Amino acid sequence: MTPLRFHSTNGRAPAADLRQALLVGQAPDRGLYLPETFPTIPPEERAAFAGWPYHRIAFAILRRFTAGVLPEDAQAELCRDAYDFEVPLEPVQDRAHVMRLDRGPTASFKDFAARMMARWLGRFVRETGRSLTILTATSGDTGSAVASAFHGLEGIRVIVLFPVGEVSARQRRQMTTLRGNIRAIAMEGKFDDCQALVKQAFADPALRALNLSSANSINIGRLLPQCVYYFYAAARLARPGEPIVFAVPSGNFGDMMGAVLAGRMGLPLRRLVVPVNGNDEFPRFLASGDYSKIEPSRACLSNAMNVGHPSNLARLVALYGGQMDEAGRIHRPPDLAALRRDLFSSSVSDDLTRATLKEAWARHKLLLEPHGAVGWRGFQDYLRQEPLQGAPAVVLETAHPAKFPEEIEQALGFSPEVPPALAAVDELPEDFDRLEADYPAFRDYLLARRASP
Numbered sequence: 001m002t003p004l005r006f007h008s009t010n011g012r013a014p015a016a017d018l019r020q021a022l023l024v025g026q027a028p029d030r031g032l033y034l035p036e037t038f039p040t041i042p043p044e045e046r047a048a049f050a051g052w053p054y055h056r057i058a059f060a061i062l063r064r065f066t067a068g069v070l071p072e073d074a075q076a077e078l079c080r081d082a083y084d085f086e087v088p089l090e091p092v093q094d095r096a097h098v099m100r101l102d103r104g105p106t107a108s109f110k111d112f113a114a115r116m117m118a119r120w121l122g123r124f125v126r127e128t129g130r131s132l133t134i135l136t137a138t139s140g141d142t143g144s145a146v147a148s149a150f151h152g153l154e155g156i157r158v159i160v161l162f163p164v165g166e167v168s169a170r171q172r173r174q175m176t177t178l179r180g181n182i183r184a185i186a187m188e189g190k191f192d193d194c195q196a197l198v199k200q201a202f203a204d205p206a207l208r209a210l211n212l213s214s215a216n217s218i219n220i221g222r223l224l225p226q227c228v229y230y231f232y233a234a235a236r237l238a239r240p241g242e243p244i245v246f247a248v249p250s251g252n253f254g255d256m257m258g259a260v261l262a263g264r265m266g267l268p269l270r271r272l273v274v275p276v277n278g279n280d281e282f283p284r285f286l287a288s289g290d291y292s293k294i295e296p297s298r299a300c301l302s303n304a305m306n307v308g309h310p311s312n313l314a315r316l317v318a319l320y321g322g323q324m325d326e327a328g329r330i331h332r333p334p335d336l337a338a339l340r341r342d343l344f345s346s347s348v349s350d351d352l353t354r355a356t357l358k359e360a361w362a363r364h365k366l367l368l369e370p371h372g373a374v375g376w377r378g379f380q381d382y383l384r385q386e387p388l389q390g391a392p393a394v395v396l397e398t399a400h401p402a403k404f405p406e407e408i409e410q411a412l413g414f415s416p417e418v419p420p421a422l423a424a425v426d427e428l429p430e431d432f433d434r435l436e437a438d439y440p441a442f443r444d445y446l447l448a449r450r451a452s453p
């Protein structure tokens with residue numbers, strides 16, 4: 001079987017198979033990989049998903065991307081192993097549901113992609129016989145999902161940099177209590193400083209022997225697993241062939257790109273709603289056709305969505321016939337009319353986010369956290385423009401409310417129940433290093449730890 005090929009959005013790099021694309025992350029021309037063709041999931045097969053467990057649907061879809069690089073039985077086993085938790089679809093009103101993607105080990109939707117990507121990389125690294133160091137900067141959710149997903153994998157070391165004052169105690173504990181092949185560094189600085197250090201390390205020839213790789217959402221391995229839950233929800237809630245609405249609270253646009261990919265693979269989408277927080281560069285772009293990023297990004301309540309230039313936007317633009325480079329410059333405009341037909345986007349302020357937490361609870365006994373509240377509010381904005389008229393709809397809740405106990409307590413007057421996976425880290429001893437946000441010191445640190453796990 002010839003493996004599916006992936007090409008770069010910048011169009012100046014050779015095509016790669018999934019294995020190569022996964023190992024390098026970013027294409028050599030600094031573009032992002034996209035599948036050259038989209039495998040179609042036929043309607044009969046999509047309909048059958050209605051009665052299948054999640055891991056089996058994941059296998060049915062992802063085997064199309066791994067064919068030729070991974071044996072089918074191995075891919076099936078990875079899916080069973082990665083997706084051993086619930087994916088609840090909570091009815092709210094009419095045919096609108098909330099899909100809770102917060103039941104994985106770190107209680108955010110990032111577990112879905114990080115767990116599959118780690119298993120793929122673990123296998124590919126074993127095949128190459130070379131060890132790999134994953135370096136990742138985090139403002140919270142990415143670091144914990146990646147650390148948990150890669151924990152205990154042979155041949156892969158993870159180093160997570162987090163800004164000491166910007167992550168919650170629980171988020172920090174999710175990274176600092178794992179030990180083994182996971183190392184956490186508390187940086188005296190901001191998230192932007194952590195990200196700048198990581199970028200500099202990737203570009204540093206002195207660190208080449210460390211075989212550095214990234215696990216952020218520019219890696220196609222972080223994207224593909226995110227199309228699965230759209231098929232899962234549609235099979236359970238829509239009639240065969242019936243178009244469905246998804247609302248996806250968005251930051252770097254990896255999650256919503258999962259829906260776009262699902263659409264290209266045949267899933268009928270009525271509209272894709274893309275709510276954002278105060279970082280409103282995308283709804284402004286959709287309205288005007290002019291793109292300008294927000295620098296520095298605005299610090300909003302839904303902190304995992306504080307993104308002033310979504311890294312996956314280049315992929316969206318490419319799928320609509322345009323070209324955007326890594327700096328956000330548009331070299332060829334996308335088909336704006338088609339984008340407006342398929343997508344709806346609005347910006348939700350922090351005040352409205354708080355009001356929505358209260359209102360969703362008072363009206364529907366729907367417990368949200370700030371990211372899901374942005375999603376729910378953006379969905380209401382959409383409904384005012386285009387009523388559902390009986391169509392099915394799903395709003396994604398991307399994190400567990402217990403990750404934001406203060407916000408919930410303030411809005412609703414009680415603290416959410418803490419799931420066992422989150423509670424467990426409160427008991428474990430922490431271990432982490434502290435560094436100044438200074439590149440030479442960081443490089444020395446990496447070089448000194450070369451040989452250690």
Ligand SMILES: *Cc1c(COP(=O)(O)O)cnc(C)c1O
Pocket residue numbers: 108109110141142217249250251252253254255256304305371398399
């Ligand atoms: C990362 C994250 C998002 C944003 O997802 P993108 O793929 O970056 O758009 C939303 N909610 C939560 C809780 C997250 O951790």
